[in-house]
Amino acid sequence: MFRELLNKITKRQLVIGGIILGVVVVSGIVAFAVAYHKxxxxxxxxxxxxxxxxxxxxxxxxxxxxxxxxxxxxxxxxxxxxxxxxxxxxxxxxxxxxxxxxxxxxxxxxxxxxxxxxxxxxxxxxxxxxxxxxxxxxxxxxxxxxxxxxxxxxxxxxxxxxxxxxxxxxxxxxxxxxxxxxxxxxxxxxxxxxxxxxxxxxxxxxxxxxxxxxxxxxxxxxxxxxxxxxxxxxxxxxxxxxxxxxxxxxxxxxxxxxxxxxxxxxxxxxxxxxxxxxxxxxxxxxxxxxxxxxxxxxxxxxxxxxxxxxxAEIIVGDSEVELSKESTITVKKLQIHPFIRYTAFPDTTYAIALVTPEMDAQDLFDAFPDGLFESLEGIRLSGKIQYKLEAFLDTSNPDSVQFSSKMEQEGFNVNAWGKANIPKINTTFVYTPYEEGKPVREIIVGPENPNFIPLAEISPNLKNAILTTEDPSFFSHNGFVEEAIRSSIAINYKEKAFRRGGSTISMQLVKNVFLNRNKTIVRKLEEILIVWLMESTHAVSKERMYEVYLNIIEWGRNVYGISEASRYYFGKHPSQLSLGESIYLASIVPRPKTGLYSFAYDGSLKSYISPYFSYIGNIMARRGLAPADSSTSYGFYTVRLREALRPERPAVDTLQLQMPATDFDAELEEVRGLLDRIFSKDKKQEENPEDPQ
Known part of the structure; x- marks a missing residue:
């Protein structure tokens, strides 16, 4: 075929082609010579x-x-x-x-x-x-x-x-x-x-x-x-x-x-x-x-x-960049497939996913670096597990954030607890609270301590108020509340700071009983792992968790447990707490050392806290945890601080005396945003939280 093509080319065409080629070569030489000299x-x-x-x-x-x-x-x-x-x-x-x-x-x-x-x-x-x-x-x-x-x-x-x-x-x-x-x-x-x-x-x-x-x-x-x-x-x-x-x-x-x-x-x-x-x-x-x-x-x-x-495989497109799902992180026998996608246009979005293949549960803990989780050393597990996490944030609408986390299990069991002896909570043990990294005192958690109050002897008002404000679905969740995590992501993004962590009662209990007070990334991960172990194995009942929680959490300066709190503020046994007193005690759990700032010189509550009572009381009433109150005060005007703790009467009343020690309105809005999301979801799903009474 090539020979036939050559035969078709005339002598004139060859001459013209040769001239053109010569011109190109000569032009190139001239251009090179000019460039060389210049x-x-x-x-x-x-x-x-x-x-x-x-x-x-x-x-x-x-x-x-x-x-x-x-x-x-x-x-x-x-x-x-x-x-x-x-x-x-x-x-x-x-x-x-x-x-x-x-x-x-x-x-x-x-x-x-x-x-x-x-x-x-x-x-x-x-x-x-x-x-x-x-x-x-x-x-x-x-x-x-x-x-x-x-x-x-x-x-x-x-x-x-x-x-x-x-x-x-x-x-x-x-x-x-x-x-x-x-x-x-x-x-x-x-x-x-x-x-x-x-x-x-x-x-x-x-x-x-x-x-x-x-x-x-x-x-x-x-x-x-x-x-x-x-x-x-x-x-x-x-x-x-x-x-x-x-x-x-x-x-x-x-x-x-x-x-x-x-x-x-x-x-x-x-x-x-x-x-x-x-x-x-x-x-x-x-x-x-x-x-x-x-x-x-x-x-x-x-x-x-x-x-x-x-x-790793990184894929870059017109307006997005992602770490592909085909990427793999390998540590010993543990394999993790991460996925991250950032999209810049038309709206800025972030997508994150994490998947592990099905694996022996022990392989996960064996892969942890030495010195990472001290309390989990020595733990021995059996069975299979597989973890999946997905999250998505559209920065143009942070409140629409999506989050899902799931650990699938098959034949999972703890054969030896190691240092993290979670079942110890079921018996009498010693709890040591810390202040500024130093131990305050030792508290016996059990009948041997006269201040220990069994769950059945605590006022239903207090139990219901704490559950409503701290963890409404405590008796039905598995240690984590995805809606709370979604809310914390949205709030933290909008505030451009870490304002809220989405902790459940289970997480607060583990943080207090099992972990040191060093605020590190590792400690938070360790907290999540221990909560998962405690909840997934049912090593401790929900009732016992809640009982221990109410008996050890801080409610003021050197005030620990509901027995000390109810006597310190109101001179009452925990079984006698009214609805108003219970809502007040619930309000100071996130900031226990500022509790006394809420009171005026006559022992009554300052007016800035009344919207909190109205909001929490209405939620409790809608859930059947408190009688409806047409005045929406829900015991606000009946709360009186023990006389020995009341501040001195000022010479002149000023507006400054009515100002809260912290930005209480902002805190109330955070609580309102979280609880509204949780309860609106519960209503849609027609699920009623378990009544702890």
């Missing part, structure tokens, strides 16, 4: 443009002692210095020689071929909270313009995140040379109290193979770096280790109080590709051995993770 001028123009940009946008003066071409495509720069205006020198390099690949350059891609750097110094200096590197964290006025140029999108709200991610990734990969020779790089950090030095005497990339050694603080530690770099195929592999020793980052500990070290860490960029020319897929792996973490916000002791592996 390349020095082009280099000078490029450097001047870079210097101008750094000065105008970042206030950095860039000086270059000498710049010239040392080969066809190799540029050499000597005595390069970058100095932020009015600050210490940021960087200095004696010599840089870099070559670019010719053919990608023709299409507009700048890809490094060979890089040679000798005697480079980078110093980060901070003096009196002002650093010579502050420009890195300052938003430039040209961000929007730069982004539009990068993505090709100019209309507001039309940012293509996939194109942006692809360009950013290319800008990083294409700057990795195939061959590199780095000699004597020194990186220093210095502020008013800390100084760190990292030196790299030698780092080489030879045909994509990376080898280097990094020294911390003049041989205080030596790290080995190796890897295989293939930026043309978008593939990278880097490994960092320290020849059997741990790699520590002392700067993090000194600046942030974060102790972080590991034996080996590996990262791999495995694959980058497009689907339907719309979604950019980035696949990679990360692995770490003997990771040690310690921070007072995380845990009080070292948390040690012997071995962990992450296999």
């Amino acid at each position: 390349r020095e001028a082009l280099l000078a123009s490029t450097i001047a443009r870079i210097q101008s940009t750094l000065t105008d946008e970042h206030q950095i003066d860039l000086t270059i002692g000498r710049a010239y071409f040392s080969g066809l495509t190799t540029v050499t720069l000597e005595d390069v210095k970058a100095i932020p205006q009015g600050k210490d020198q940021l960087a200095g390099v004696k010599s840089i020689a870099v070559s670019v690949k010719l053919f990608p350059l023709i299409t507009g891609d700048v890809r490094f071929g060979r890089l040679r750097v000798h005697d480079a110094r980078i110093q980060l200096v901070k003096r009196d909270s002002i650093g010579n590197y502050d420009f890195l964290f300052r938003e430039a006025d040209t961000t929007a313009t730069y982004t539009s140029e990068l993505t090709g999108d100019t209309e507001e709200g039309n940012l293509n995140m996939a194109n942006t991610a692809n360009r950013m990734l290319n800008n990083i990969l294409y700057k990795i040379p195939e061959d590199m020779e780095l000699r004597n790089l020194l990186l220093t950090y210095r502020d008013d109290s800390i100084q760190q030095r990292i030196s790299i005497p030698k780092a080489d990339i030879d045909n994509g193979s990376l080898t280097s050694a990094i020294f911390l603080n003049d041989n205080e530690a030596a790290w080995q770096v190796s890897g295989k770099l293939n930026p043309g195929r978008r593939q990278l592999y880097v490994k960092v280790h320290a020849n059997g020793q741990q790699i520590a980052l002392p700067l993090l500990e000194q600046k942030l109080g974060l102790k972080l070290s590991f034996d080996t860490i590996e990262t791999r960029l495995r694959e980058v590709y497009w689907t339907n020319n719309e979604f950019l897929h980035i696949k990679g792996e990360w692995a770490v051995k003997n990771l040690t973490v310690n921070h007072w916000r995380i845990a009080q002791e070292d948390v040690i993770l012997p071995d962990a592996h992450v296999d």
